[in-house]
Amino acid sequence: MGILLSRLIHDWKPTATRPVYKSLYQYLRECIHSGEVVAGSIIPASRKLAVALSISRNTVNQAIEMLVSDGLLESRPGAGTFVSSGLDETVLKNARLIQEQDAKTPAISHRATEWLNVHRSKKVGLNAKAFAPGKPALDRFPFDIWARLLSRRWRLSGPSLAMAEDVKGYDLLRQHIARHLQASRGGQCDPDQIIITSGAQQGLDIIARVLWEEGDVIVTDDPSFPGISGVLSGAGVRQLTLPIDDEGICLEGLEQDHKIKSFLVTPSRNYPLGVSLSLARRMELLKTARAHEAWVVEDDFDCDFRFDGPPLSSLQSVDGDGRVIYVGTFSRILFPALRLGFIVAPKQLVPTFEAAKSFMDGHASIVHQAALADFFEEGYFHSHLRRMKKLYQTRRAFLVDWISRDLNDDLYVMPSDGGLHICVLFKQQRNDVTFAQKLAENGVIVRPLSPFYKREKKKFGLVMGFAGYDEEELVKALVIVKKYLNL
Structure with missing residues (x-):
């Protein structure tokens, strides 16, 4: 019995924390790096190893193939598998050095540290208990219809959906969104101004990357949704918070000498207080943004669920300057895991947002966009x-x-x-x-x-x-x- 096989039988044991083939691979690699198995040594045949270790031959072959890929083993036709002859003492010495030292890695970025500070570790899942916010009535969603629309799209349009579409998103869906915004929010936009995103959070992230430089001043209401703080932390900007009263964000204390780059607000409904921005405050906000030559980012959170009267007009619908960027999502209306949202960009910003989106992830899932377009087209969305x-x-x-x-x-x-x-x-x-x-x-x-x-x-x-x-x-x-x- 060879030295290697003897060691394997007596010392190697599979671990519960990793697949058997990876455990075997790791053990053999350490034997080679340590010099216990020298260059040119023959490795027992896979069948023999499998029998001796009471594991499948396929498992042994997987481990051997990984070592061959690493250059630690070489296969010689008709002769067997050997420890690579090209492994010199310097290579092995360096490998041992890497294993033995307490290797230190660079620190994470300040941006990532800030993300950890605002991260919401407890997610709201299907089995969430009252009164966990963020869970819609999933038992009332027509998943059977949704599944049928998805299946039909794959069946009838599979090849065309499998290739990348317009970075801005599926055209029919953007048409329906434009019509929905016009009817429900007074929105003034055409489909070419709409960029489909992987949820509202990605929409805010794209805006941050396109519009803001590190150190820019961004005004938000206080309190506000933690996801907003996450976006601002990631962008390295300064967050200037303004208090809220029963009419929404209070702008009185804002000095003209503040060099404000953007206002990021939730006029339909502040989270968590639930306060809506009054019409007078909306007009005051747009006037203030004009005076500061600032952008206004309108995160239209919960806009579709106003129970005391029709939905209020969006800021975007009364923006005469082309300075409002509107952000919406379908997570609250349909289901959170859909991860489809959208930006309505001023026309002059569309090419820039399109370029940014193309570098971030190309586009959100086209088949889900197509199914959502059908959900609109056949009347299911509004019902x-x-x-x-x-x-x-x-x-x-x-x-x-x-x-x-x-x-x-x-x-x-x-x-x-x-x-x-x-x-x-x-x-x-x-x-x-x-x-x-x-x-x-x-x-x-x-x-x-x-x-x-x-x-x-x-x-x-x-x-x-x-x-x-x-x-x-x-x-x-x-x-x-x-x-x-x-x-």
């Missing part, structure tokens, strides 16, 4: 939106009524005309982070309000999603909230 608005309005009213009736001594519901969550404030002084942790330990998920603020002046309360939970789930969670409010 689903109508059903969801009715359902969410009912669930919101139920939640607000229950809190107003049973928790009125402890919680104040922030006024809001829609959205898929509510924001409640504590009437007595209470640590919202600690309270949210206590609820989580008992199976109820809420978001504490105060961490959403950048400024020192904060409000304390809870952000409570309701869209993805029926009345039974809501009541069960509310009873637990009531219990801990009374402690």
Whole structure:
């Protein structure tokens, strides 16, 4: 029995943390690097190794092939497999040195460090419990229809969809988006101004790369969605936060000498407070942006779920200067994993956004874009939106009524005309982070309000999603909230 085979039988053991072939590959590689198996040594036949180690021959062959690819082994026709004769002592010495030293790697970028600081580690999944925000009523989405549309697209248009389309996105979908925005938001755009993105977050990232330089001043409302902070951190810009009142972002304290590059706002509905920007403030914002020669990025969060009247006109629809870049998404209306959003760019910026998109990922999934276009074309989109608005309005009213009736001594519901969550404030002084942790330990998920603020002046309360939970789930969670409010 050869030395190598003897060592393998006595010392090598597969590990549960990696595939068997990788474990064998790693062991043989270390034997060669250490010099225990010298150049020119023959490797036992794969059949013999497989029998001796009680593993499949295919597993052995996979490990051997990887070592051949690394240049550590060489196959000699008619003779067998050998440790490569070209491995000199310098190569092996360097390999041993690399293994033995505590290798240090460069630090991650400041940008990545900032991302870690704002990263939301706990994602909202299918089994999320009330009141985790961000979960729509997935049980009401017509997945059977969606699957049929996808299947039909592959069947009838597979070859054409398999090749890259226009970087801006699938033309028919952009036509439907333009019509939808015009009808629901007063949008003024043609399909050529629309760039399909992999969600609203990518849309904001593209805007940051195209418009902003490191150190630029970007104005946002406070509090705001963590994803906005992530984009700003990644761009290396300075975030100037302005407070919110019951009409939206307050611009009074903004000095003319601030060299502002952009305003990044959510006029339809601030997250997390749920406040909409009044018409007077919208016009004031556009006037202020003109005075500062700044861009306005309109993240139209939750615009389709306004329950008290029709949707408000977008900033983009009343922009006479061509300075508003509109960002939208289908994640809230359809389902989050769809990852389809869009930018409506001023005409002068379209070529630049198109170029940026081409270098980032080419285009979002064309087959899903085509299926969504059919979802519009055949009337499913608007009928689903109508059903969801009715359902969410009912669930919101139920939640607000229950809190107003049973928790009125402890919680104040922030006024809001829609959205898929509510924001409640504590009437007595209470640590919202600690309270949210206590609820989580008992199976109820809420978001504490105060961490959403950048400024020192904060409000304390809870952000409570309701869209993805029926009345039974809501009541069960509310009873637990009531219990801990009374402690």
